[in-house]
Amino acid sequence: MGKRYLIFVFIFLSFSVIRSQNVNIPLVFTDGEGAYKVLYFGLDSTATDGIDPHLGESDCPPCPPTDMTEVRFNLQPFIGAPVSTYKDYRYAPSFPYTGIKQHRLIWQLYSESTGLTVTYNLPDSVYIVMTSNNSIPLYSVNLYGSGSFTFPYPEDMFSAWMYVHYSESSIIDSSFLSFTPAQLNFGSVTGGEVYNKVLNVKNLGNTNLVTIDSCVV
Numbered sequence: 001m002g003k004r005y006l007i008f009v010f011i012f013l014s015f016s017v018i019r020s021q022n023v024n025i026p027l028v029f030t031d032g033e034g035a036y037k038v039l040y041f042g043l044d045s046t047a048t049d050g051i052d053p054h055l056g057e058s059d060c061p062p063c064p065p066t067d068m069t070e071v072r073f074n075l076q077p078f079i080g081a082p083v084s085t086y087k088d089y090r091y092a093p094s095f096p097y098t099g100i101k102q103h104r105l106i107w108q109l110y111s112e113s114t115g116l117t118v119t120y121n122l123p124d125s126v127y128i129v130m131t132s133n134n135s136i137p138l139y140s141v142n143l144y145g146s147g148s149f150t151f152p153y154p155e156d157m158f159s160a161w162m163y164v165h166y167s168e169s170s171i172i173d174s175s176f177l178s179f180t181p182a183q184l185n186f187g188s189v190t191g192g193e194v195y196n197k198v199l200n201v202k203n204l205g206n207t208n209l210v211t212i213d214s215c216v217v
Contacts, residue, residue, distance in 0.1 A: 026035075026121075031109055038086075041101075041162070041164065043092035052089060055089050067111050067129055071105065073105045076106070098166055099166055103164070107154065107158060116151045118149050125167050127142055127165050128143040128164050131160065132152075
């Protein structure tokens, strides 16, 4: 009978981050009736005021029937064409970046919606001034840190302006990994035999990761 050995296997993985020079911030919109939409905005060194496919931006199809909740960024005021997106990144020549970027929100609400609320978690270097889409704003509110804001009379206005203030904003690297399973147990392996195990690595962030080194001991 061949000898059996208990083998401990250590796997070392080293990753490099391929960074798009960016700031990426989510906003979560809810309508009080269970519908929600997640939009993303921020800065990128390769962004334009229009559609940037390499940043995940795309022109959304026409809005669904009016009896559904929908929230988007409207790019028409900036590029002249009727374009709407769920992601809207703006150009920053370098980081840290200081300046103001303007976005326009548009929406429609489910007929039984009880309102429109945005939940946010902003970096310390960013705050938002949210105003109604009127020459004389009916409201203007500053959003800092983490919290939520419910739009006044959303069923009558259907849009708002977002003025995003950046102050020495640096690149936000939100890349992180999960491993499944968390541990690899090979048990006993007969001498001279090969026993394979699968380790799934999932990138839960929004920047790309590339394996640059790995070894098994």
